[in-house]
Amino acid sequence: ETGVTQSPTHLIKTRGQQVTLRCSSQSGHNTVSWYQQALGQGPQFIFQYYREEENGRGNFPPRFSGLQFPNYSSELNVNALELDDSALYLCASSARGQETQYFGPGTRLLVL
Amino acid sequence: GESVGLHLPTLSVQEGDNSIINCAYSNSASDYFIWYKQESGKGPQFIIDIRSNMDKRQGQRVTVLLNKTVKHLSLQIAATQPGDSAVYFCAENRRGSYIPTFGRGTSLIVHP
Numbered sequence: 001e002t003g004v005t006q007s008p009t010h011l012i013k014t015r016g017q018q019v020t021l022r023c024s025s026q027s028g029h030n031t032v033s034w035y036q037q038a039l040g041q042g043p044q045f046i047f048q049y050y051r052e053e054e055n056g057r058g059n060f061p062p063r064f065s066g067l068q069f070p071n072y073s074s075e076l077n078v079n080a081l082e083l084d085d086s087a088l089y090l091c092a093s094s095a096r097g098q099e100t101q102y103f104g105p106g107t108r109l110l111v112l
Numbered sequence: 113g114e115s116v117g118l119h120l121p122t123l124s125v126q127e128g129d130n131s132i133i134n135c136a137y138s139n140s141a142s143d144y145f146i147w148y149k150q151e152s153g154k155g156p157q158f159i160i161d162i163r164s165n166m167d168k169r170q171g172q173r174v175t176v177l178l179n180k181t182v183k184h185l186s187l188q189i190a191a192t193q194p195g196d197s198a199v200y201f202c203a204e205n206r207r208g209s210y211i212p213t214f215g216r217g218t219s220l221i222v223h224p
Binding site for chain 2: 103
């Protein structure tokens with residue numbers, strides 16, 4: 001069984017740029033959620049995707065957007081990067097109807 | 113709601129001791145609770161879960177206790193080992209929701 005994978009592992013961008021982060025869900029899982037984790041804090045929910053559609057969104061601005069593909073993999077896109085976007089971005093997958101989410105290793109984004 | 117800040121509560125124990133990590137939740141509509149372990153540079157790892165119709169659940173070396181009267185959750189780790197050193201998060205799901213809300217986290221340091 002393959003776990004959740006994310007790419008890249010680390011990324012450095014400058015303010016105003018755009019970034020795309022990628023996630024492959026655990027085999028058998030069709031729901032993907034994205035979280036932002038600032039240093040010293042718990043993960044904050046960004047949004048969730050099921051059947052290629054957004055299925056819930058946290059308190060994040062529209063410049064945070066996402067996609068889910070037919071193979072259940074997903075992308076997180078962030079436009080017009082701000083310094084405060086520097087964080088660990090986590091992807092989690094789950095089976096539909098199951099509350100337990102399994103996390104990937106995360107992508108560490110640094111915005112300069 | 114969650115508190116924020118860079119300084120996590122910290123629990124320091126000696127190897128072989130039992131550890132108890134506590135978590136308070138605020139939403140009486142929450143009916144599913146999860147404990148995650150997050151090691152430095154990694155994503156959160158599922159440890160154990162419990163539903164609101166239970167008071168206690170045991171896993172391998174871990175026990176979760178739920179007190180719904182005071183909205184309190186605890187994670188007990190028996191015979192703590194250096195490999196248990198990590199940040200531990202509790203998370204709660206409101207009834208009917210598949211999106212967990214994370215608590216602040218507690219840093220566990222195990223001294224050999």
